[in-house]
Amino acid sequence: MSNTTGPNRRVLSGMRPTGPLHLGHLHGALNNWLRLQYEYECFFFVADWHALTTHYEDPSGIGPSVRQMLVEWLAVGINPAAATVFVQSDVPEHAELHLLLSMITPLGWLERVPTYKDQQEKLKERDLSTYGFLGYPLLQSADILIYRAGHVPVGEDQVAHVEITREIARRFNHLYGREADFEQRAERAVRHLGGKQSKLYLEFRRSYQERGDETALESGRALVENHPRLTLADRERLLGYLEGIGRTILVEPDALLTPTPRVPGLDGQKMSKSYGNTIGLAEDPEAVEKKLRTMQTDPARVRRTDPGDPGKCPVWQFHRMYSDERTQAWVQEGCRSAGIGCVECKQPVIDAVQAELKPIREKIDEYNASPDTVDIILAEGRERARDAARETMEEVRESMGLEYR
Numbered sequence: 001m002s003n004t005t006g007p008n009r010r011v012l013s014g015m016r017p018t019g020p021l022h023l024g025h026l027h028g029a030l031n032n033w034l035r036l037q038y039e040y041e042c043f044f045f046v047a048d049w050h051a052l053t054t055h056y057e058d059p060s061g062i063g064p065s066v067r068q069m070l071v072e073w074l075a076v077g078i079n080p081a082a083a084t085v086f087v088q089s090d091v092p093e094h095a096e097l098h099l100l101l102s103m104i105t106p107l108g109w110l111e112r113v114p115t116y117k118d119q120q121e122k123l124k125e126r127d128l129s130t131y132g133f134l135g136y137p138l139l140q141s142a143d144i145l146i147y148r149a150g151h152v153p154v155g156e157d158q159v160a161h162v163e164i165t166r167e168i169a170r171r172f173n174h175l176y177g178r179e180a181d182f183e184q185r186a187e188r189a190v191r192h193l194g195g196k197q198s199k200l201y202l203e204f205r206r207s208y209q210e211r212g213d214e215t216a217l218e219s220g221r222a223l224v225e226n227h228p229r230l231t232l233a234d235r236e237r238l239l240g241y242l243e244g245i246g247r248t249i250l251v252e253p254d255a256l257l258t259p260t261p262r263v264p265g266l267d268g269q270k271m272s273k274s275y276g277n278t279i280g281l282a283e284d285p286e287a288v289e290k291k292l293r294t295m296q297t298d299p300a301r302v303r304r305t306d307p308g309d310p311g312k313c314p315v316w317q318f319h320r321m322y323s324d325e326r327t328q329a330w331v332q333e334g335c336r337s338a339g340i341g342c343v344e345c346k347q348p349v350i351d352a353v354q355a356e357l358k359p360i361r362e363k364i365d366e367y368n369a370s371p372d373t374v375d376i377i378l379a380e381g382r383e384r385a386r387d388a389a390r391e392t393m394e395e396v397r398e399s400m401g402l403e404y405r
Contacts, residue, residue, distance in 0.1 A: 101138055102135065208220065
């Protein structure tokens with residue numbers, strides 16, 4: 001884990017447990033998580049409540065998928081000592097923040113989320129005329145904001161979800177971020193920095209507010225965020241005081257744009273459970289080999305002697321992911337000249353996929369044979385997540401005037 005922690009170094013991401021994970025999940029998200037967990041303070045969660053937005057009529061598959069997903073994350077290499085892994089519904093503060101944010105979020109903001117109508121079109125066979133489906137972007141926002149995550153890893157098609165989260169945080173802070181005695185509390189917090197640090201902070205504040213010095217602003221933020229003895233509330237007051245605004249209660253996250261390769265399915269479309277074209281991380285070797293051996297190829301190659309075009313063949317997309325330059329050149333030459341057959345062409349892909357999945361399958365078997373280990377990981381992740389979530393909710397309740405009991 002990065003030794004620089006705090007909101008600016010925190011990452012939040014999750015997946016819906018709607019069935020076994022496949023190569024699309026591995027290359028599209030998990031390989032990125034493997035890197036992020038050692039560069040940031042990461043929170044990775046199984047989004048079981050989100051799964052209910054589209055599977056509420058028959059939720060029987062969600063429970064088994066929750067544990068299966070966690071086991072597969074661990075088998076791939078997600079390290080619970082480096083990242084916090086947990087189940088969304090184990091942290092009820094997500095639901096509480098979602099409820100409170102629903103009080104201030106305009107309906108039009110949710111209706112304009114690009115994926116709202118898009119998903120309704122794609123899932124016409126399901127009744128999605130529910131608040132849960134309309135409000136799922138708001139639940140996503142609550143997931144992010146409750147951990148004060150500074151970064152959310154997404155592809156370009158998901159940036160809109162991060163942007164609505166930023167708008168919601170901005171609106172919340174505008175409504176509730178100005179305490180009646182904010183100036184006095186901020187000045188007390190300045191004194192808590194210590195003599196030399198207090199003086200530096202005030203110099204940075206003056207340079208930014210009087211001259212618009214962005215370097216001074218960044219230096220002031222770094223001073224506050226790296227101070228070891230500030231409470232979270234004082235840290236947020238000082239950041240707001242530095243910029244001349246109120247206290248920042250909910251952090252506006254940034255989209256952490258990540259390369260999300262289009263992982264091909266067995267039919268050339270994007271790999272997806274809904275298309276029935278996946279290769280599962282836990283599938284046995286015989287099933288994987290059969291799927292790859294029988295996958296469609298260039299329709300122009302009716303006979304072994306017919307030349308083909310790799311660009312029209314789904315197998316070539318796998319070669320681009322798994323094969324080195326020499327093998328790719330062999331495929332291009334052999335296919336176009338009919339020097340190799342489709343069975344020969346598929347073999348390097350089969351070997352590469354099997355080699356990739358073998359250690360993952362072995363780890364899955366190990367974790368399935370040790371359910372107590374998985375239980376401990378879940379319990380520890382739940383407590384770490386709840387500690388962070390409770391801290392945020394205390395601030396949220398206080399700022400909204402709900403701490404009267």
